[in-house]
Amino acid sequence: MVTTQVLGGDAAGYAAAAAIWRAGGLVAFPTETVYGLGADAxxxxxxxxxxxxxxxxxxxxxxxxxxxxxxxxxxxxxxxAAETVARAFWPGPLTLVLPLREGSALSPLVTADLPTLAVRVPGHPVARALLEVFGGPVAAPSANPSGRLSPTEPGHVLAGLDGRIKAVVDGGVCPVGVESTILGLAGDPVLLRPGGVPVEALEAVLGRPVGTSGADEGLSAPGQMRSHYAPGVPVRLGARAPRGGEAMLGFGAVEADLNLSPAGDLTEAAANLFHHLHALDRLGARGIAVSPIPEQGLGRAINDRLRRAAAPRG
Structure with a gap:
């Protein structure tokens, strides 16, 4: 066990975080999507x-x-294609999966020995400042125990990883609230994970349809495990009302313990998703019932996370 420091989102905090990374330690930091758990890649x-x-x-x-x-x-x-989408969406909530350059000097653990690399330029000002001060590549999945709810504020990080990591940089609440979209560009464009950039926006910029990956193709990017992003209680989707001691996570004009967006705004719903799931998980209910979410725009990313949260856990 280590003592996990909380560092400020300022020059002193950036310097301390970069020093920890250079020494081989772990630091959680904010991005516009969720908090990442970073190390020198x-x-x-x-x-x-x-x-x-x-x-x-x-x-x-x-x-x-x-x-x-x-x-x-x-x-x-x-x-x-990478140039086209990078110009449109970087810095921002988009990850590109491209062929790994020979002699990259990255740890093979980063790619899980795949011939491709998932890479992104985050848009959060704290993340960008940290990367500039550190001056190197930072490997960073979400800063939570594997398979559990993603963290969108420092308290979420500490609830799951306090004592396991050196520090967390406090950058407040993440504004997007769901992980980055992952676009595979090792061949024809393929959506590997829906996220903060809607697929419709990618298709508009690319001028062509974006394919989807099959469930039987194996892991080619982060965030593809069937059971993932899960609270500690069962999740029931497409619910119109709670039953049997469930807490209700609403969307639109419905009665609920917490509502992702009473106005039915998918951007607001995405920003609230993990925050509200964390809050409902702490209520001690038998489960969480979730209102239907439209399968369009950011709704695809929200539904992806909810389906994985509701999947059977092995």
Missing amino acids: RDDRAVARIFEAKARPRFNPLIVHVASVAAAQAYVTWSD
């Missing part, structure tokens, strides 16, 4: 500590966060 032992702290399966690859497009190009084989 070039350090085998540091990356191994991420898997240990989260109890994360080693076959599940990680996203590498970098400060700029130029930094990303040092680690992957770039393409015209």
